[in-house]
Amino acid sequence: MVFKCQEDSFLKQFKTTIVSCDFATLDWVADDDNRNNGETRQLRGFNVICEDTILFPEGGGQPCDYGTINGHQVRSVQRKGSTAVHFVESPGSFEEGSEVQQQLDWSRRLDHMQQHSGQHLITALFDREFKYDTTSWNLGQSVSHIQLSTPHLISRESLDLIERQANDLIREGREVSVVLVDPATALEFQDARAPRGLPKDHxxxxxxxxxxxxxSNMCCGTHVTNLSQLQCIKLLYAEKVKTNVHVHFVVGERALRKLGEVFQREQQLTAALKGGASQHLELVQKLQQNVKSTRKSFQLLLKDFATAEAERLEELPKAQRPKYFALHRRDGIEVDFINTLLRNAPEDILYFLTVSEGVAAGSSAKGHMVLRGDPAVVQEMGPKFLELLEGKGNGKENNFQGKINNLAKIEECTALLEAHYKPKKAATAVEPASAS
Structure with a gap:
């Protein structure tokens, strides 16, 4: 069946008759435009079949239309054989045989028509220029892409060539038409591109x-009637995906929105970097170099601090050395700090050392833990510490280490060590105030 939306893709309102109406639920994730943060909601309503519809049912790589039936939101339209099933979010059912008014979400339809017709144009031009077959495509929420059957990454020069040709044809205003043909007999069908063939239930x-x-391309989707309605096409970039290449693009209103986003980001970078767009790359590279240099200096300072802590413990008379030494650093997950300390510290002390990225002990954050010392204590406490700190790791003999995800219970780990060594005196090193 050819639906009304396929006969006239520009029809925004339509009166039709209800054929059937059955109670249904729908697990629905709103689009970005609906500001639902990607959360799934279960909607209650009805699966409604009409004699005809201007709301396109999902198919051919094109998402379904949205709209209303008698003012109630249509959240999904799916094709089943020769019928279109509308999920209508409505508190009440629709009487079979009654007349209803369908209203189309035009902005969504226009966007889909522009992207889909633009995809046909890009596909044809890649085939004409390079003999690349389009094996699939995706109409994304903000950017779409086609998949080309080629192992060779497409250069920027080739993308620009196709883009120029596409926009030249848009300015010419080439006609886009739809013809209905009998696939069994019509000669017109033999010349049409049909990469996936007809659906089994066609x-x-x-x-x-x-x-x-x-x-000519066999397609069930809704399309513009003239290439000028696409406004413009921008090929963003190409990326290699296994043995194929994806070409990402935007058409029409999406190109204008993308331009607005890019310009806004340019203004933000100009303000942050204190330099115009022509200087952005140079300023970012300079900033990266400064960060790299600062990080290197910081790592050297951390190693010096670790060495100093180890030497302080080494200088203590054996009788005055603590049974365990616990230390948490929150200035970065720098495992070299732990390794340096352990490499220079005396071996007759149990060490419980943790590092994290910018979060104090007692808070929920990711980090790294090392427990080293008496093998019996290490093997007993290691698994307990990982459980408390929600981490994963392992160890053998006198060494146990792992990645941890919650530092909030470090004090509980220290309390376990305190209890283990009672009534013997235990000392815990505290991070200097200057390091916080």
């Missing part, structure tokens, strides 16, 4: 979308 005539002088 009935009746097949739709072929034609761009005048460019190509």
């Amino acid at each position: 009935e009746g005539l097949a739709r072929v979308v034609r761009i005048a002088g460019i190509e």
Whole structure:
């Protein structure tokens, strides 16, 4: 069946008759435009079948339309054989045989038409220029892409060539038309691109979308009637994916939105870097170099501090050395700090050392833990510490270490050591105030 939306993709309102209406639920994730933060909601409503519809059912790589039936939101439209099933979020059912008013979400339809017709144009031009077949495509929420059957990454020069040709044809205003053909007999169908063939449940005539002088492509989607309605096409970039290449693009209103986003980001970078767009790369590279140099100096300071702590313990008379030494550093997950301390510290002390990224002990954060010393104590306490700190790791003999995800219970770990060594005197090193 050819639906009304496929006969006239620009029809925004339509009166039709209810064929059936059944109670249903729908697990629904709103689009970004609905500001639902990607959360899934279970909606209650009805699966409604009408005699005809201007709301496109999902298919051909194109998402379904949204709109309303008698003012109630249509959240999904799916094709089943020759019918379109609308999920309508409504408190009440619709009477079979009653007349209803369908209203189309036009901005969504226009966006889908621009991206889908733009995909047909890009596909045809890649085939004409490079003999690359388009094996699939994805109409994303902000950026779409086609998958080209080639192992060679497409250069920026080749992308620019296709982009120029596409926009030249848009300025020419080439006609886009749809013809219905009998796939069993029509000669027109033999010349049409049909990479996936007809659906197994297809009935009746097949739709072929034609761009005048460019190509014919079998497709069930909604399309513009003239390439000028695409406004413009921008090929963003190409990326290699296994043995294929994805070309990412935006068409029409999306290109304008992308330009706005890019310009806003440029202004933000100009303010942050205190330099114009022509200087951004140079300023960022200089900033990266400064960060790299500062990090190197910081690592050297940490190693010096670790060595000093180890020497302080080494200088203590054996009788005055603590049974265990616990220390947490929150100035970065620098395992070299731990390794340096342990390499220079006396071996007759049990060490419980943790590091984390910018979060104080007693807070929920990720980090690294090392427990080293008496093998019996290490093997007993190691698993307990990992459980308390929500970490993963292992160890053998006198060494146990792992990645930890919650530093909030470091004090509980220290209390376990305190209890283990009672009534013997235990000392805990405290991070200097200057390091916080």
